[in-house]
Amino acid sequence: MRNKIIAFLLFGLSLLISVPNSSAAEFPLINISGNSHSQPFDTLKSSLKYISTNFENASQLDWETDSMGIVNVSLIYDHERVSPNRANGHWHFKLEADSGSEITIILKNFENVWNGIKGVPVSEKTNCLISKDGKNWSVIPADFISGNRLKFTVPMKSDQMYVASVEPYRISDLDKLLTEIRGKPQVEIMKVGNTAEGRPLEIIRIGNPDAIFSVFLRARAHSWEPGGNWVVQGLIRTLLGKESAHFLRRYCVYIMPMTNKDGVARGRTRFNTNGKDLNREWDRPADRILTPEKYAFESWLEMMISKGKKPQIAIDLHNDQGGNIHVNLPSEINSQYVSNMKRIETLLYKHTWFTEGPSHVKNPGSFGEGLAKRYGIDAFVYELNYEWIAGLNKAPMGKDWELLGKQLAEVFYLYFDKKD
Numbered sequence: 001m002r003n004k005i006i007a008f009l010l011f012g013l014s015l016l017i018s019v020p021n022s023s024a025a026e027f028p029l030i031n032i033s034g035n036s037h038s039q040p041f042d043t044l045k046s047s048l049k050y051i052s053t054n055f056e057n058a059s060q061l062d063w064e065t066d067s068m069g070i071v072n073v074s075l076i077y078d079h080e081r082v083s084p085n086r087a088n089g090h091w092h093f094k095l096e097a098d099s100g101s102e103i104t105i106i107l108k109n110f111e112n113v114w115n116g117i118k119g120v121p122v123s124e125k126t127n128c129l130i131s132k133d134g135k136n137w138s139v140i141p142a143d144f145i146s147g148n149r150l151k152f153t154v155p156m157k158s159d160q161m162y163v164a165s166v167e168p169y170r171i172s173d174l175d176k177l178l179t180e181i182r183g184k185p186q187v188e189i190m191k192v193g194n195t196a197e198g199r200p201l202e203i204i205r206i207g208n209p210d211a212i213f214s215v216f217l218r219a220r221a222h223s224w225e226p227g228g229n230w231v232v233q234g235l236i237r238t239l240l241g242k243e244s245a246h247f248l249r250r251y252c253v254y255i256m257p258m259t260n261k262d263g264v265a266r267g268r269t270r271f272n273t274n275g276k277d278l279n280r281e282w283d284r285p286a287d288r289i290l291t292p293e294k295y296a297f298e299s300w301l302e303m304m305i306s307k308g309k310k311p312q313i314a315i316d317l318h319n320d321q322g323g324n325i326h327v328n329l330p331s332e333i334n335s336q337y338v339s340n341m342k343r344i345e346t347l348l349y350k351h352t353w354f355t356e357g358p359s360h361v362k363n364p365g366s367f368g369e370g371l372a373k374r375y376g377i378d379a380f381v382y383e384l385n386y387e388w389i390a391g392l393n394k395a396p397m398g399k400d401w402e403l404l405g406k407q408l409a410e411v412f413y414l415y416f417d418k419k420d
């Protein structure tokens with residue numbers, strides 16, 4: 001009996017081996033399930049082998065290839081706790097396909113809900129970025145098509161190509177920066193708490209802790225918005241570069257470089273791992289359990305205030321489609337705040353590539369309003385446009401945002417020169 005089974009298996013194997021190297025088009029898909037939904041191989045006109053998301057900051061997605069060979073990618077929404085709000089906007093994945101071929105992709109699920117209102121985070125101005133190695137990126141055009149979808153074609157310059165919405169800045173990039181600056185005389189890297197998933201949260205000091213003037217910057221409260229990370233990297237390197245003494249004799253900088261680390265690690269769009277928006281509810285003390293990222297910052301800030309070291313300015317760095325600075329308290333009661341914001345705005349026009357101007361839309365509970373009201377700090381949100389930098393007339397890349405960081409060093413220097 002055993003010999004019969006072996007003979008049968010060998011016969012079956014010989015049939016498989018005897019199949020010539022014919023193209024897949026000649027063979028229908030073997031219907032292993034016995035149902036009637038088998039599909040011939042020849043419908044797979046794309047050379048795509050796989051979409052990989054097994055690396056840090058890769059986005060969550062689902063995909064299927066249609067009969068034309070177009071790869072339809074469904075991004076997975078990021079949802080807010082106790083809220084109708086949901087967000088997509090981050091895409092970051094790796095195509096594995098024949099080198100020399102082209103893969104056409106359609107991305108969908110951009111029907112976001114933001115502050116309870118529907119909004120679409122892509123437009124005719126949206127581009128897409130591609131890279132062979134995940135480090136050196138270039139821009140390719142994208143078409144905004146019906147159904148709020150985005151269509152683009154990726155030239156496979158290798159058998160694997162990374163695709164992303166904006167130039168990624170990952171936790172490993174931050175770790176490299178921290179290694180680069182750790183131990184320098186003007187640097188202190190303080191661990192101020194942990195994210196909801198236990199990742200360490202840092203605040204970096206650059207400069208003399210006894211300086212009269214200081215600035216606080218927060219980056220990456222929303223995990224898909226890497227612009228702020230590039231800005232603070234450019235700022236930090238400038239403050240530690242050849243003009244270090246010039247800047248640091250006048251002011252000190254404190255930076256929380258990556259607030260929503262869990263979201264960055266998991267490739268999420270906006271909310272922290274508990275479904276909370278880290279740029280909301282700043283009109284009240286942070287929830288220690290649901291938003292430990294905010295709690296860590298507030299505890300540090302209150303410690304600094306108790307030591308008489310309250311920063312004069314606080315800036316929360318974000319990405320959006322507007323590129324404005326958000327001056328959230330335009331009222332006569334806050335005349336000093338308003339005039340200080342005007343002063344910052346004027347310096348930004350003069351010494352950086354910023355041209356987009358202020359927005360006076362009220363956003364209760366945002367970082368800018370909350371810090372100004374609760375702590376009396378001149379705080380505002382700076383939204384870096386992720387589609388286009390008007391002042392440079394180009395789609396933004398990491399180095400453009402690093403340049404802004406470099407230019408901010410001079411803005412702060414002049415801001416704190418009260419005689420200027």
Ligand SMILES: [Zn+2]
Nearest residue numbers: 222225318319
């Ligand atoms: Zn944001």
